[in-house]
Amino acid sequence: MLYTIPDYYHEFRCVAGKCEDTCCAGWQIVADEAALEKYKNETGVFAEHLKESINWEEGTFKQDKDKRCVFLNRSNLCDMYTALGEESLCRTCKLYPRHIEEFEDVREVTLSVSCPEVARILMNKKEPMHFLSYETDEEEEYGDFDPFLYSKLVDAREVLIDILQDREKKLNLRAALILEIARDVQECIDEEDIFSMDDVFDYYRTEEGIHEVETDFAEADHLTYIRKMFQNQYQMEHLRGDWESYLKKAEKLLYGNANDNLCEKHYMEMLGEFHTWLQKEMPxxxxxxxxxxxxxISTYFCGAVYDGEAFAKAQMAVVSILLIHELxxxxxxxxxxxxxxxxxxxxxxxxSRELEHSDSNLNLIQELMSEREY
Ligand code: SF4
Structure with a gap:
């Protein structure tokens, strides 16, 4: 089995009670079968509280009215961990913020930026991210897995990451290039012409390919597009109670009231001023x-081996960064x-919490992106 991890993987340390937020509130924690079996058989002094804090039908930990896990105390520490030790935790709690994408004979382990400590490491990292790998003796075979498509998606992902890390190019050109490549990769998948992916990679290395992307990008209607993407967020499930009101406040500051005609001039001036400020104060x-x-891209792109939606995954990456930029x-x-x-x-x-910790949100954004409008 091949395992991959990002190069900053071992820098992560959970700060537990000192965390500015917590990973034990807002979403429902589902315990695995083995952990539930252990909880059922617990007999010590913590047993009664433990058993009545589990929704046995759903296999989840109950939450209080603020959607905090009932084991999470006011100091933001876990009572189960304190009473029964780390080994008592279910798989989800032991793993987080580690995220695993599984492929035949491959495990790609990343750290989710929904954890503030991971976000802190990544946002302070200056060198281009790279990935480390190691192999173990484990072997597995999937009944229904397309190893050829997977290997071409891995090649495509390498090309996309190389472009994203080419700091000689402006970032908006890099983002536009990966979208165009992913769109053409999607065509190869749709037409079952996987071999032609290599021609796609070669074309966007040429002056002609790059120039074509630059021209298309210059003609794009940025404001209409980003406002629509922003409004898509209201269709999503909101994990934190204050997220929707935060979005509304941000939307009003960016684009005016919901019924206002778009004031492109005002928005473009604000955008220009913000970029000037960023270049000077936060280069x-x-x-x-x-x-x-x-x-x-590294986390989600190769998941297209299961659903064939490579372009939607590239769009999700770019739209996420555009939305973070707007926020x-x-x-x-x-x-x-x-x-x-x-x-x-x-x-x-x-x-990241709102998007990545809700399967329905991930599915919805993928559905919206597969409309292939960009
Ligand atoms: S969000 Fe991250 S740092 Fe905070 S408690 Fe959870 S794992 Fe630890």
């Missing part, structure tokens, strides 16, 4: 966006034209 912002794009611009306005690294980390982990 590392392009590196931060690059790391996030690589994070989304940062709104926060900059809320702060009277200032932004700190703390704001960046908070927006990144909050956005």
């Amino acid at each position: 590392e912002y392009e590196i931060q966006y690059e790391q996030l794009l690589v994070y989304f 940062l611009m709104a926060q900059w306005k809320m702060n009277e034209k200032a932004l700190s690294i703390k704001d960046v980390i908070e927006i990144v982990y909050r956005y």
Whole structure:
């Protein structure tokens, strides 16, 4: 079995009670069968509280009215961990913030940026992200797995990441290039012409391919597109109670009231001023966006081996960074034209929580992206 991890994997340490947020609130924690069996057989002093805190039908830990796990105490520490030790935790709690994508004979392990500590590591990382791998003797065979498509998707992902990390190019060109490549890769998948993917990679290395993307990008109607993507967020399930009101406040600052005619001039002026501010006060912002794009592409792109939706996955990565950028611009306005690294980390982990910790949100964004409008 081949395992891959990002190069910053071992830097992560959970700060538990010192965490500025918690991973034990907002979403439903589902316990695995083995853990549930252990809880059923627990006999010590914690047993009664343990058993009555589990929804046995759903196999989940109960939550209080603020959607906090009932084991999470007011100091943001886990009572189960304190009473029964780390070994008592279910698989979900032991693993988080580790995220595993499973393929035949491959496990790709990443760290989710929905954890503030992971977001902090990634947003402070200056060098391009790379991946480490190691092999074990385990072997497995999937009944229904297309190893050839997977290997071509791995090749495509390498090309996308190489482009994203080419700091000689402007970031918006890099993002536009990976979208075009993913769109053409999608065509190869749809037409069952996987071999032609190599021609796609070669074409976008040429001057002609790059120029074509630059021209298309210059003609795109950015405001209409981003406003629509922003409004899509209201169709999603909201895990934190205050997320929707935060979105509404941000939307009003960015685009005016819901029924206002789009004021493109006002928006473009604000965008220009924000970029000037970023370049002067937070020049590392392009590196931060690059790391996030690589994070989304490395985590999700090869999942297209299961559903064939490579373009939707690339779009999800780019749209996520565009939305984080919009939220940062709104926060900059809320702060009277200032932004700190703390704001960046908070927006990144909050956005990621809402998107990545809800299967229905991940499915919805993929559905919206597979409309192939970009
Ligand atoms: S969100 Fe991250 S740092 Fe905070 S408690 Fe959970 S794992 Fe630890």
